[in-house]
Amino acid sequence: MTEHSAITRDAPPEREQPALLPPVDVIEDSTGITLFADLPGVPKERLNLHLESDTLTIEGEMGLDMPKDMIATHAEVGMPRYRRVFTLSKELDTQKLSAEMKQGVLRIHIQKVEQAKPRRIQVNVG
Amino acid sequence: MDLSLFPRDLFAELDRLQRQMQQAFEYSPSIRGFPRRGFPALNVGHTERSVEIFAFVPGLDPATLEVNLERGVLTIAGERAGELPESNDKTIVHIDERFTGRFRRVVTLSDDLDSNAVQATYRDGVLHISIGRQETTQPRRISIQ
Numbered sequence: 001m002t003e004h005s006a007i008t009r010d011a012p013p014e015r016e017q018p019a020l021l022p023p024v025d026v027i028e029d030s031t032g033i034t035l036f037a038d039l040p041g042v043p044k045e046r047l048n049l050h051l052e053s054d055t056l057t058i059e060g061e062m063g064l065d066m067p068k069d070m071i072a073t074h075a076e077v078g079m080p081r082y083r084r085v086f087t088l089s090k091e092l093d094t095q096k097l098s099a100e101m102k103q104g105v106l107r108i109h110i111q112k113v114e115q116a117k118p119r120r121i122q123v124n125v126g
Numbered sequence: 127m128d129l130s131l132f133p134r135d136l137f138a139e140l141d142r143l144q145r146q147m148q149q150a151f152e153y154s155p156s157i158r159g160f161p162r163r164g165f166p167a168l169n170v171g172h173t174e175r176s177v178e179i180f181a182f183v184p185g186l187d188p189a190t191l192e193v194n195l196e197r198g199v200l201t202i203a204g205e206r207a208g209e210l211p212e213s214n215d216k217t218i219v220h221i222d223e224r225f226t227g228r229f230r231r232v233v234t235l236s237d238d239l240d241s242n243a244v245q246a247t248y249r250d251g252v253l254h255i256s257i258g259r260q261e262t263t264q265p266r267r268i269s270i271q
Contacts, residue, residue: 023223025209030216036209038224040166040182040251064180065247065254069173076167077182104184104251 019083022058030118032111033092039082040104047101049108054088058106165225166202166253168233174265176243177235177257184251191253193246198237202253203230238262 025036039047042060050057062080088094088110096111166183181202183191192203208226211217235257243258 023225024221025219025224026221027211028218028220029211036224038184038251040184041180043250063250064252065249066171066180067173067176067178070171070178071173072169072171074168074170076164077169077180103186103248104182 016083017081018079019059019081020077020079022060022082022084024084030112032096032109035086035106035108035110037082037084037106037108038104039101039106041077041080042082042101042104044101047106049099051094051097054090054094056086056088056094056108057083058086058108059083060106164231165206165229166231168202168231170233170235172259175259177239177259179233179235179253179255179257181231181253181255182251183229183248183253186248186251188248188253191248193253193255195239195241195244195257198235198239200233200235200255200257201230202233203228205229 022037022039024038027034037058039058039060041062041064043063046061046063048057048059050059060082062077062082064080091112092110093113094110097108099106099108101107166181168182169180171178171180179200183202183204183206186204186206190204192201194201194203205228206226210219210222210226213219236259238260240258240260245256247254
């Protein structure tokens with residue numbers, strides 16, 4: 001999923017269901033911010049990224065292949081969905097956001113706006 | 127008694143506590159225990175014909191996963207490489223929560239399993255292992271004469 005169309009730019013639903021908080025890694029370099037989130041069990045079609053002004057919401061619903069008559073005896077993952085919300089800062093260009101989902105790992109890259117990229121300032125000695 | 131790998135939000139936490147109160151007496155004591163925040167997180171269930179194990183191991187090459195079943199003891203092992211670059215003057219790691227490194231989890235299952243009827247699939251970062259139970263131990267309806 002690299003296309004922007006998969007990202008909705010509206011608010012997430014008002015009534016929120018309880019969800020797990022996925023662990024993430026966030027790395028910043030001169031080009032922008034890269035975020036990795038562990039969302040095991042979430043197929044690409046059940047992943048929702050909401051972007052509203054400077055709030056990024058990651059939501060995913062699991063689609064486990066459980067037999068109908070299965071009785072759970074031990075559960076460490078006790079809920080079928082994940083949610084995590086991040087506040088983005090002004091220097092990030094939300095129009096230049098790309099996302100990719102691979103084997104339960106979401107990778108999001110947000111570029112910095114042009115003028116926010118570091119520039120070496122020449123110091124002239126007078 | 128936090129059995130989950132993933133922390134939850136507050137309401138979920140209350141919900142979980144309530145559920146755990148109810149479930150506390152249902153867990154079967156295991157000598158290997160259920161490690162806190164173990165990686166990968168495991169869900170186990172059963173049907174009349176099989177035992178189903180779900181291991182939450184996102185972002186792995188399934189070929190590197192080692193799964194062994196020996197006399198009712200299931201071992202899942204592997205390694206998850208770190209994707210984080212070294213922090214330097216150009217790169218900053220702001221959040222570092224995801225698991226990296228070698229892992230091994232051992233689960234004691236019942237001993238009525240048929241080690242020839244094992245199926246393992248890896249999809250969306252979840253390893254699903256389905257182990258058939260032996261015919262003779264499957265529940266049978268007893269007819270009353």
